[in-house]
Amino acid sequence: QVQLVESGGGLVQPGGSLRLSCAASGFTLNYYTIGWFRQAPGKEREGVSCISSSGGSTYYASSVKGRFTLSSDNGKNTVYLQMNSLKPEDTAVYYCAAVPAYYTNYVGLCRSAPGSLLLDYWGQGTQVTVSS
Numbered sequence: 001q002v003q004l005v006e007s008g009g010g011l012v013q014p015g016g017s018l019r020l021s022c023a024a025s026g027f028t029l030n031y032y033t034i035g036w037f038r039q040a041p042g043k044e045r046e047g048v049s050c051i052s053s054s055g056g057s058t059y060y061a062s063s064v065k066g067r068f069t070l071s072s073d074n075g076k077n078t079v080y081l082q083m084n085s086l087k088p089e090d091t092a093v094y095y096c097a098a099v100p101a102y103y104t105n106y107v108g109l110c111r112s113a114p115g116s117l118l119l120d121y122w123g124q125g126t127q128v129t130v131s132s
Helices: 106-110
Strands: 004-009 010-012 018-025 033-039 046-051 058-060 068-073 078-083 094-099 126-130
Touching: 004 068, 004 094, 018 033, 018 094, 018 126, 033 058, 033 078, 033 106, 046 068, 058 068, 058 106
Parallel strands: 010 126
Antiparallel strands: 004 018, 018 078, 033 046, 033 094, 046 058, 068 078, 094 126
16 A cells, blocks of 8 residues: 655744655655645645655755755655744645656656646645744
8 A cells, every 4th residue: 555654743933943754655765756745724735845766856946945955765765854944934734745757757746736647646744833
């Protein structure tokens, strides 16, 4: 059974840090393009950061570039999103997603429109709240 499980969300003050984890089971990450997306109430889904199946290439949305770092540990079949210098506008539910690497690359995944992907898998989401 294919499954993605996110963890690590929570409440943090502005300027703080969180590390999100996305643990995959039922498939091997190094054959998949992986990404983190977020959606805040009343806003469209945003592709935050995506990584190639090899782990060698990453994409970051301009809103998070320089503050977030995406990495993968294929040995643990887990992807991590390190979020530093958090801002209130980072508040959202964060989801990880996986698609076969042959289907789309990491830029294509992050820029994909909602509902446009096939063969995609999604986690249940984890809430990140940045507030004082």
